[in-house]
Amino acid sequence: MDNTNLIIERDKRYILGTYAAHDIVFEKGEGCMLYDTEGKEYLDFLSGIAVACLGHNNKKLVAAIKKQAQKLMIASNYFYTQPRGLLAEKLLKGSHFSKVFFTNSGAESNEAALKAAKKYFNQFHPQRYKIVTCLNSFHGRTIATVTATGQEKYYKPFSPMPDWFIYVPFNDKEALRKALSDKEVGAFMVECVQGEGGVVPASEDYLSYARKLTKKNDQLLIIDEVQTGIMRTGKMFAYQHYGIKPDIVTIAKGLGGGFPIGACLLTDKVANVMKVGDHGTTFGSNPLACHAALTVIKELKKKSMREHIQNISVYFFNKLKTFEKYPFIKEIRGKGLMAGLEFDDKYQVKEIVKALLDKGLVASMAGQNTLRLLPPLIVNQKEIDQMGEILETVLKELNQ
Numbered sequence: 017m018d019n020t021n022l023i024i025e026r027d028k029r030y031i032l033g034t035y036a037a038h039d040i041v042f043e044k045g046e047g048c049m050l051y052d053t054e055g056k057e058y059l060d061f062l063s064g065i066a067v068a069c070l071g072h073n074n075k076k077l078v079a080a081i082k083k084q085a086q087k088l089m090i091a092s093n094y095f096y097t098q099p100r101g102l103l104a105e106k107l108l109k110g111s112h113f114s115k116v117f118f119t120n121s122g123a124e125s126n127e128a129a130l131k132a133a134k135k136y137f138n139q140f141h142p143q144r145y146k147i148v149t150c151l152n153s154f155h156g157r158t159i160a161t162v163t164a165t166g167q168e169k170y171y172k173p174f175s176p177m178p179d180w181f182i183y184v185p186f187n188d189k190e191a192l193r194k195a196l197s198d199k200e201v202g203a204f205m206v207e208c209v210q211g212e213g214g215v216v217p218a219s220e221d222y223l224s225y226a227r228k229l230t231k232k233n234d235q236l237l238i239i240d241e242v243q244t245g246i247m248r249t250g251k252m253f254a255y256q257h258y259g260i261k262p263d264i265v266t267i268a269k270g271l272g273g274g275f276p277i278g279a280c281l282l283t284d285k286v287a288n289v290m291k292v293g294d295h296g297t298t299f300g301s302n303p304l305a306c307h308a309a310l311t312v313i314k315e316l317k318k319k320s321m322r323e324h325i326q327n328i329s330v331y332f333f334n335k336l337k338t339f340e341k342y343p344f345i346k347e348i349r350g351k352g353l354m355a356g357l358e359f360d361d362k363y364q365v366k367e368i369v370k371a372l373l374d375k376g377l378v379a380s381m382a383g384q385n386t387l388r389l390l391p392p393l394i395v396n397q398k399e400i401d402q403m404g405e406i407l408e409t410v411l412k413e414l415n416q
């Protein structure tokens with residue numbers, strides 16, 4: 017193993033400088049713990065940004081990947097392989113969706129959704145081409161998804177951008193009603209909890225209002241569950257908290273538990289417009305990723321696991337509530353095992369993240385000065401207590 021500095025310097029020399037990474041080299045992980053090349057251990061309350069839902073080095077997931085890798089990793093979408101169909105069946109059965117398109121990332125899942133929506137407009141409402149999204153949203157980094165992302169800082173450097181996105185303030189029903197009354201608008205794409213935007217949940221009636229309006233005009237409701245999906249908020253999909261049935265849902269992150277895979281789930285009426293040749297991917301649907309995801313879904317669908325997530329979420333938020341005593345914490349938000357602590361602007365969350373790392377807790381910043389916590393879904397009370405102790409130490413110092 018090369019030493020830490022050499023690894024960092026090599027990266028800095030050769031890797032495109034699009035990230036401001038911390039000077040830490042992670043070498044291995046176990047459960048909710050990460051270990052760096054200096055032998056220091058960290059509690060992982062980021063999970064690779066809502067990915068490692070079963071924690072690190074999960075025995076069943078590792079064994080599934082190993083077994084499938086030895087059998088067959090890729091065959092191409094010109095042929096059938098068993099894991100793809102099994103995963104699709106597991107995801108769709110019992111839901112109102114009828115078809116799935118597998119991808120390799122969240123952005124690609126959203127691209128698939130946008131293409132299917134566009135094809136739907138062209139077929140049934142040719143005058144429609146615009147899509148409404150929310151300010152402060154995040155939908156990915158491809159040209160279309162970065163434009164869908166309602167944050168100028170992400171798309172402005174690449175302008176001119178596609179001109180078919182309209183942005184509305186999140187949780188503002190009147191603004192949504194106005195935007196959807198545009199005859200050229202065909203869809204509304206939204207997150208149930210804005211993740212990158214600072215862990216901001218949709219208000220109780222916002223999504224049902226959106227569903228009611230879009231249904232009335234045969235506009236499509238696309239829910240981006242790339243961060244919130246796969247039990248992150250305590251249900252398989254976060255839209256289930258809101259009692260709605262979207263036309264399209266996109267997922268990725270937690271689906272493979274660390275193995276790259278995403279998916280776009282479609283109801284019959286949208287799925288029917290997509291024909292042979294309309295979309296494709298070389299890697300999407302490969303048996304290795306599908307077998308990994310199948311293992312993840314099987315684990316998460318277990319009654320014991322669902323109960324664990326529900327109970328531990330209550331414990332997690334009760335613990336976080338104890339930090340309300342600090343006047344510089346403006347709000348504590350979230351759902352399930354997705355939490356955000358918004359700080360007063362006088363305090364830099366970037367610096368708080370660094371202080372937490374120093375003390376062995378991995379977390380991240382999201383949105384406007386919000387500390388985001390996304391532990392693996394297997395996290396236990398002891399680990400939450402440990403997180404609480406580290407956070408308490410750092411916030412106490414801040415309060416002095």
Ligand SMILES: Cc1ncc(COP(=O)(O)O)c(C=O)c1O
Nearest residue numbers: 121122123154155156211242243
């Ligand atoms: C809600 C949401 N959509 C899409 C994406 C993009 O996913 P990916 O980075 O896998 O392309 C993200 C990533 O953070 C996300 O949080």
